[in-house]
Structures are given as structure tokens and as C-alpha cells.
Amino acid sequence: MLKALGVSEDLAHTSIRFGLGRFSTEEEVEYAVRRTAQAVEKLREMSPLYEMAREGIDIKAIQWPGD
Amino acid sequence: MPYSDKVLEHYNNPRNLGSFKKDESNIGTGLTGAPECGDVMKLQIQVENGRIVDAKFKTFGCGSAIASSSLATEWLKGKTLEEAETIRNTQIAEELSLPPVKIHCSVLAEDAIKLAIKDYRERHGSSAGSPDVPAESTASS
Secondary structure: OOOOOOOOHHHHOOOOOOOOOOOOOHHHHHHHHHHHHHHHHHHHHHOHHHHHHHOOOOHHHOOOOOO | OOOOHHHHHHHHOOOOEOOOOOOOOOEEEEEEEEHHHOEEEEEEEEEEOOEEEEEEEEEEOOHHHHHHHHHHHHHHOOOEHHHHOOOOHHHHHHHOOOOHHHHHHHHHHHHHHHHHHHHHHHHHOOOOOOOOOOEEOOOOO
């Protein structure tokens, strides 16, 4: 769906979809937000791309071996 | 299909996560994968007298990719470069019980190991390579 909206492939790979219904509670939303923030911090810590972005390296300018 | 216990264990407690500092010596770096494919692995080795004394990784990707690279750093430590070159993706896939759809994660880890060794040799071998550019593979992920 994101790609249909014109979002690039690499950005689409960093997406996450949340579904809420009429029975979702505020407490559940807050729990999801907390857990998401924790996971994002952990994954950023592990990511070579986040490290490169922080160093000012243009990820798009790299010739990736997997391309 | 759920992740195997070993994959989960490596994901929850990654071994040797991080990067060597830029001014540290005797480092070889392998960078492989592509953001568009959803997997990028960076694997680094520190070598003394032909033996890998330390290894570090950073991986963007699924749990199996993170576990494959974490396991690779564990296996690399203490090995000579020649021994490290013999590590095969099939061994990684078997150790982590990777399902067929995740075999490419172990292939990436093998590629990253080979690239790190190649990069180290180019920097520190008799024919000195460029000091600042990590090796990149031509293999597809």
C-alpha cells in the first residue's frame, strides 16, 4: 500500500501498521506506544544504516551489493 | 513459522553488537545487503598475527538476519583468517534452524565474513588498498 502511494522501497521496509478497533482501550494504545519506542531504540542501536545516517553518510548514494 | 529458540536468544541478547572505532588498527569491514531488500549487514574483524581477536556487527533486518550476524561474530573470534573463510551459510542456517525463506539471511552473513576478510587483506596485505573504503560484494542477496 505504501509503495502504491509512492513511498520508496527502503522507506517502505521501515514501516509498521497498527490496527485499532472500537474495543481498543487508551491503556492498550499507551502500552503499544511504549513498546514501540523501546523496539525502535533497540533496532536503531543495532542498525548500520542508522549509524551511517548519524555520520552524515548519504545512504542513497551508496552502491549496495544487494541492489 | 515462529523463530527458533536460538534465533530469539541471539535477537534478545546479540553478541558483539557495535562498531570498532575509526582509529582502531587491524580492522576489516564487510558491508552487504541493501536497504531496498530490507537487510543490511556490517561485520567487522580485528586481526592480530593472522588471527581474529575480536569481531563486531550491526544489522538492519529481521530477527534471522540479526541472529545470523551475531552468531557469525561468535564463530569468528579466535579463528585464523583461513579458518574463518571456511564458514558456510549452511552451517549458520543449520545452527539457527532457519526455515527456507530465511536462508538468504545466512547467505548474507557468509558474504559479510568474506568481505570483511577481503577488506582486511586489501588494507593490510602486501598490496595495500584504499584505507577508507570498505569492501562491497557483487553478490546478490
